Amino acid sequence: MKSDGQKKQKIMQKIVIGFVALATVFVFDFWLFMPHQYSSSSDSQQGVQAETTEAVKEEEKENKDTQTQTRDFSVETRVSKVNQEEVTEEKIKEHVNLDVPFTVQAPLAEWDDLHNEACEEAALIMAAYWLTDKELNVEEAENKIQNLVAWQERNWGGHYDLNVKTTITLAQQYFDVERIYFTRVDEAKDIRRELGQGKLVIVPTAGRLLNNPYYKTPGPAYHMLIIKGYEGKEFITNDPGTKKGKDFVYKEDVLLSAIHDWPFEKGEGYELDKDQKAEQVLKGDKIMIVVEK
Numbered sequence: 001m002k003s004d005g006q007k008k009q010k011i012m013q014k015i016v017i018g019f020v021a022l023a024t025v026f027v028f029d030f031w032l033f034m035p036h037q038y039s040s041s042s043d044s045q046q047g048v049q050a051e052t053t054e055a056v057k058e059e060e061k062e063n064k065d066t067q068t069q070t071r072d073f074s075v076e077t078r079v080s081k082v083n084q085e086e087v088t089e090e091k092i093k094e095h096v097n098l099d100v101p102f103t104v105q106a107p108l109a110e111w112d113d114l115h116n117e118a119c120e121e122a123a124l125i126m127a128a129y130w131l132t133d134k135e136l137n138v139e140e141a142e143n144k145i146q147n148l149v150a151w152q153e154r155n156w157g158g159h160y161d162l163n164v165k166t167t168i169t170l171a172q173q174y175f176d177v178e179r180i181y182f183t184r185v186d187e188a189k190d191i192r193r194e195l196g197q198g199k200l201v202i203v204p205t206a207g208r209l210l211n212n213p214y215y216k217t218p219g220p221a222y223h224m225l226i227i228k229g230y231e232g233k234e235f236i237t238n239d240p241g242t243k244k245g246k247d248f249v250y251k252e253d254v255l256l257s258a259i260h261d262w263p264f265e266k267g268e269g270y271e272l273d274k275d276q277k278a279e280q281v282l283k284g285d286k287i288m289i290v291v292e293k
Contacts, residue, residue: 097229
């Protein structure tokens, strides 16, 4: 027979074996189930990260689109949207005459130094009132010209001849015009194409080449005017250089020949006399400003 010591020893062995078996089962269950829980948590986190990444990408895309739309009409990029979609000669309308309010650059007939140099301001005023479909009277026109000159003196240090780029900047900063840009003029259909799409055109010119009979001889060395339409081989303009400038008609070859930008930045060229200015303007680029509603 087995002694009591042997029985106790056998019982202890069974207890140890049972404890080891239980520990083994516990460890196995822990290993079996915990990876699933961790994987599920990880997948969830990855899903959230993926959604967040997609949201960020979508937001960045929207911001990029907004920036691109803004750049389309900035001065620096010099984008002509008409070049993005070719318009054939057959699609250009035969006749256009946009309804643009008119002002002469000296609304009160005071042809002093300020008003003699206010053609750019007058052109922008006409364009701004066309954009907003507002009527323009003499008093408002004079007030706007005075305010525009005062704004330039305050912000730019003086009232200067303005090239196309600076004129666009003035339109953007003073009138908050957004859809404005400039592009080259190589032939008459370049202008007709823009007008045919309902856009307004402003052109810088060597004023003496216009040969307008209502200008004081010999005419302005540098001049800016509105082109609002065309018919046949003629352009219909709002020319602020004369009180008879409303719907004034120029032969297209005359106007095309006269288109030249002011070849200086603001504040430059002021030391030149009128004859010297007239010579320098002929070196300016053949470009136009386009304004869209």
